[in-house]
Amino acid sequence: xxxxxxxxxxxxxxxxxxxIPIPGAFAKYLSVAVLASLDSVFGGLKSILExxxxxxxLLTGFFTNALLxxxxxxxxxxxxxxxxxxxxxxxxxxxxxxxxIIRREVLAGWLKKRYLAAAREDKNGQC
Amino acid sequence: xxxxxxWRIPVFITFLLLGFLLSVQFRTQQIFLSDLSLQxxxxxxxxxxxxxxxxxxxxxxxxxxxxxxHTFNADANAGETLIKGLxxxxxxxQIALGLLPVQGPGITITINTDSSVVYLDLVDIINxxxxxxxxxxxxxxxxxxxxxxxxxxxxxLSLMMNGVEITFPCTIKAIGNPDQLESGLxxxxxxxxxxxxxxxxxxxxRHQNLELPAASPPEIRYLxxxxxx
Numbered sequence: 001x002x003x004x005x006x007x008x009x010x011x012x013x014x015x016x017x018x019x020i021p022i023p024g025a026f027a028k029y030l031s032v033a034v035l036a037s038l039d040s041v042f043g044g045l046k047s048i049l050e051x052x053x054x055x056x057x058l059l060t061g062f063f064t065n066a067l068l069x070x071x072x073x074x075x076x077x078x079x080x081x082x083x084x085x086x087x088x089x090x091x092x093x094x095x096x097x098x099x100x101i102i103r104r105e106v107l108a109g110w111l112k113k114r115y116l117a118a119a120r121e122d123k124n125g126q127c
Numbered sequence: 128x129x130x131x132x133x134w135r136i137p138v139f140i141t142f143l144l145l146g147f148l149l150s151v152q153f154r155t156q157q158i159f160l161s162d163l164s165l166q167x168x169x170x171x172x173x174x175x176x177x178x179x180x181x182x183x184x185x186x187x188x189x190x191x192x193x194x195x196x197h198t199f200n201a202d203a204n205a206g207e208t209l210i211k212g213l214x215x216x217x218x219x220x221q222i223a224l225g226l227l228p229v230q231g232p233g234i235t236i237t238i239n240t241d242s243s244v245v246y247l248d249l250v251d252i253i254n255x256x257x258x259x260x261x262x263x264x265x266x267x268x269x270x271x272x273x274x275x276x277x278x279x280x281x282x283x284l285s286l287m288m289n290g291v292e293i294t295f296p297c298t299i300k301a302i303g304n305p306d307q308l309e310s311g312l313x314x315x316x317x318x319x320x321x322x323x324x325x326x327x328x329x330x331x332x333r334h335q336n337l338e339l340p341a342a343s344p345p346e347i348r349y350l351x352x353x354x355x356x
Contacts, residue, residue: 007139011146015154022155034152037145044141048134055137062141066148 028077029070032087036069037062039091042098049105065091222263225270225342229263233302233337234309236329238295243325246279246286248318252299252329253277255318259311261303263339267293268300270342305333 022030040062047053069087076083163171221227236252238244253271256264264271266288277288286293301308309331312319322329 003135004138004142007142008146011143011148012150013146014143015147015150019154020151022151027152027155027159030148030152030155034145034148037141037148041141041145044134044138048138053134055134058134058137058141062144 028084029073032073032084032091033066033070035088035091035095036065039095039098040065042095042102046098046101046105049102049109224344225263225272226344228339228341229302230336230338231262231302232305232335233261233263233300233333234305235332235334235337236299236301236312237332238297238299238327238329240295240327243327244286244295244297244322246277248322248325248327249277249286249288249293249297249299251318251321252312255311255314256299256301256303256308259303259308261301261308263302265300265339267297268340270339272342272345274345275342300337300339302337302339309333 040058043061044053044058047058069091073084073087076086166174218227222229249266253264253266269275269288269291275289277286277293279285280287280292283292311317312331314320319329
C-alpha cells in the first residue's frame, strides 16, 4: 500500500529537483498528457480492486494514453479543431467513472468485511 | 500476497511517472500563469483595467498628498511670517521703550545757560515734546524712558537725570515730525514763552537725521504680566 505512495513522492521530488523547461506552447499538451496519466493510474487502481489487474496493460495504457492525448491535442491545434477539449472531456469523464467505481469497490469491500465480521452474508456483492 | 506482488512494480512505476509529470506540469503551469504573453485576452483586459484603476487611485492619492504638502508648506510659511511679525513687533516695542538705538528726523533743543533752569523746566520741555508726538527723546545723549527720573540734587548742586548729572550746554534731541515738535514748543504761552520769562532762550534746530542712543533695560523682579503664570 505504501509503495505507490512512495513512488508518487519520489516522482514529485525528482520533478521538482530537475528543472525541465516546457515551452508555453507545449504546456497545454503536457496538461492533457497528465490528465491521461491520471486516468490510467485510476484505471489501474480500479482493476486492482476488481481483481483483473494486468501490469502490461497499465504501463502501455499509461504511456500510450499520455502520448496519444498530447499528440491528438497537437494535431487538433494544427487542424484547427479543439481535440484538446475532446481529450479533456473523455479523460475527465473516465476519470470520474473510475473514481466512482473505486469508491464503490472500496465501500463494498469495507461493507463485506463488516458483514462477514457480523456473520451475515446476505449483503455480499451488493454495490 | 501473490496478487500484491503482481501489481506492485507496475503501479510503483506509474505512480513515479505520474508524480514526475504532475510536478513538472505544476511548475510549467506556474510559469505559464506568470507569463503575460501567454495569458488570455480577457484576463489581460481585466488586468489592464485593474491596473488602470489602481493607477487612477494612486494618481488621486498623489494629488491629495501633493495638496497636503502644499498645505504644510503654506503652514510653514505662515509660521515663518508669524515669527517675522513677532520679531518686528518685538523690535518695535524695544524701540518704543528706548532699548535700541534709533534714528530719524527731528529737532534739537540746546540750552546754553544753567542759571535759571530748574528740573521742572526740563520736565516741561520733555512733556511738551511727548505731547507733540515725539517718538524718542534723549537729554545729553541719555534716552528718556518710562523709568527716567529728573531731579535737583542738593548734594551736587546740579540737575540729575537717571542719577547722571546734566551738564550745560544741554542738548535735548527729539525724533518726530520736526514741524510739529517745534510748533509744539513755540505755542503761545507755551514752554518757550515760559522760559523766556526767566531769560532762558533755547536754540531749536531741525535735523533730517538724528541718532539717539539706547537706554539700558530696567531690572524687572516683581513685575508680572496679567497672563503670566
